[in-house]
Amino acid sequence: MIKHFSEINENQNLDKTKMKLLQEAYEMPEMSKEQLEQLRKKMEEAKMVNKKERNKVKMMKVAVCAAAFVGAFVALPNTSPTVAKAMEGIPVIGPIASVVTFRDYQYETDRNRADIEVPEIKVEEEKANQKTQEKLSKTTKEINEEIKKITDQLVKEFEANLKDKQGYQDVIVKSEVLSTTQDYFTLKLICYQGAGSGYQWNHYYTIDLNTGERLQLKDIFKEGVDYITPISENIKAQMKEQMEKDENVSYWLNDEIEEINFKAITPNTSFYLNEKGNVVIGFDEGEVAPMYMGTVEFEIPNEVVKDIRK
Numbered sequence: 001m002i003k004h005f006s007e008i009n010e011n012q013n014l015d016k017t018k019m020k021l022l023q024e025a026y027e028m029p030e031m032s033k034e035q036l037e038q039l040r041k042k043m044e045e046a047k048m049v050n051k052k053e054r055n056k057v058k059m060m061k062v063a064v065c066a067a068a069f070v071g072a073f074v075a076l077p078n079t080s081p082t083v084a085k086a087m088e089g090i091p092v093i094g095p096i097a098s099v100v101t102f103r104d105y106q107y108e109t110d111r112n113r114a115d116i117e118v119p120e121i122k123v124e125e126e127k128a129n130q131k132t133q134e135k136l137s138k139t140t141k142e143i144n145e146e147i148k149k150i151t152d153q154l155v156k157e158f159e160a161n162l163k164d165k166q167g168y169q170d171v172i173v174k175s176e177v178l179s180t181t182q183d184y185f186t187l188k189l190i191c192y193q194g195a196g197s198g199y200q201w202n203h204y205y206t207i208d209l210n211t212g213e214r215l216q217l218k219d220i221f222k223e224g225v226d227y228i229t230p231i232s233e234n235i236k237a238q239m240k241e242q243m244e245k246d247e248n249v250s251y252w253l254n255d256e257i258e259e260i261n262f263k264a265i266t267p268n269t270s271f272y273l274n275e276k277g278n279v280v281i282g283f284d285e286g287e288v289a290p291m292y293m294g295t296v297e298f299e300i301p302n303e304v305v306k307d308i309r310k
Contacts, residue, residue, distance in 0.1 A: 096136070096209050097185045098122045099177060102148070105155055111168050114158050118151045119175040120144050121187060121205075128212065135212025143205045143214065147189060150203065154191065170194040178272050178280075183209055186272040200295050201284040204272045217271050220279065225308040232264035235281060235298045239288075251289045262288040278302055 102120035107113065121140045128136055151173055158171050172192040179186035189203040206215040213219075221227040239251040239262070252260045270282040279300040285291050302309075 096124055096127050097140075097207065098124070099175070099187065102144075103151070105151075107158070112158075112162060112170075114155070114171045116151055116155060116171060116173040117175065118147060118173065119187060119189070120147070121185075121207075128209075132210070132212040136207070136209075137212075139207055139212055139214050143187075143207075147203075147205075150189070150191070154193070167195060170198065178204070179206070179274060181273075181275060181277075184215065184273050185209055188272070197291075199285055199291070202270065202282055202295055204270045204282060206272050215273075216267070217265075217269065217279075218267055220273070220310060221305070221308050222310055227305060227308055228264055228266070230304050230308070231279070231281065231300055234300055234304045235265070236262065238298050250293065274299065276302075279305065 098121075099119050100122055101117055103116070103118035105114055105116040105118070121143055123136045123140050126133075154171055154173060158169065161169050170193070172190075174190045176188045176190065177186070178188050184206060186204060186206040189205070190200065191202065192198055192200045207213070208215045208219070218227070236253060239253055242249045243251060252262055255261050265281060270284075272280050272282070274280050280297050281300065282297045283289075283295065285294055289296060
């Protein structure tokens with residue numbers, strides 16, 4: 001039930017205590033169909049707002065998931081978080097971009113645990129032409145500010161819940177470099193929040209190193225083409241194939257609650273380009289499958305979109 005978190009363990013070297021925390025969280029019962037329907041509605045609302053507003057909705061979505069299992073958080077008094085900043089030099093990404101740990105927020109008692117590592121993208125502007133330098137600087141600044149806003153909100157919620165003294169809470173934020181090619185750089189921000197049961201969601205940040213701009217899904221394809229249909233149909237086919245091979249795998253394709261069934265991606269659906277240059281579509285927990293499936297990704301074979309790629 002926690003297969004998706006093993007990847008975090010491999011790439012981010014989470015210690016055994018943290019992994020035990022995630023295991024305990026996922027041993028809780030699954031959400032009811034009513035709760036899943038409520039979660040789906042929240043996600044549909046998120047698709048109707050702009051990028052910054054969607055981040056706020058995702059934080060609300062976390063609160064809804066937690067509230068479905070427990071009434072409130074609790075904390076022990078007289079403890080203080082440890083904050084460390086500016087740990088530079090790891091890892092190096094390509095010829096232009098690198099990542100450092102901007103902030104390391106750690107807190108642990110028998111009821112409350114926080115492990116929040118805030119990444120920051122650094123660029124070596126002198127390695128790009130002047131036009132790209134300016135765009136790279138602007139793009140990385142915007143992404144870093146967005147990451148800071150997300151993590152600051154999680155820390156704020158965590159510290160506010162410490163004052164309530166009524167339950168358990170766990171917050172984990174890690175990051176992973178997904179693509180380090182000469183053309184693209186992608187950073188994945190992994191967020192987990194638990195209270196009785198846990199919820200994980202991801203943010204993907206892809207930069208076109210040739211233009212310095214943040215890449216959107218539509219930017220990968222020729223202007224005016226329909227990329228949504230072939231990608232969506234391929235994802236459905238992959239879902240069906242996975243379910244046929246493994247009875248423990250489940251996606252919402254023919255659920256009796258029609259509203260939660262996966263129909264198609266949107267221009268704002270999370271994605272990145274992997275080392276092979278293929279499009280990978282990512283979904284948060286509860287977005288296209290029951291919560292126990294965790295976050296899921298689908299690599300789109302090149303032959304599916306080769307005729308409409310730029």
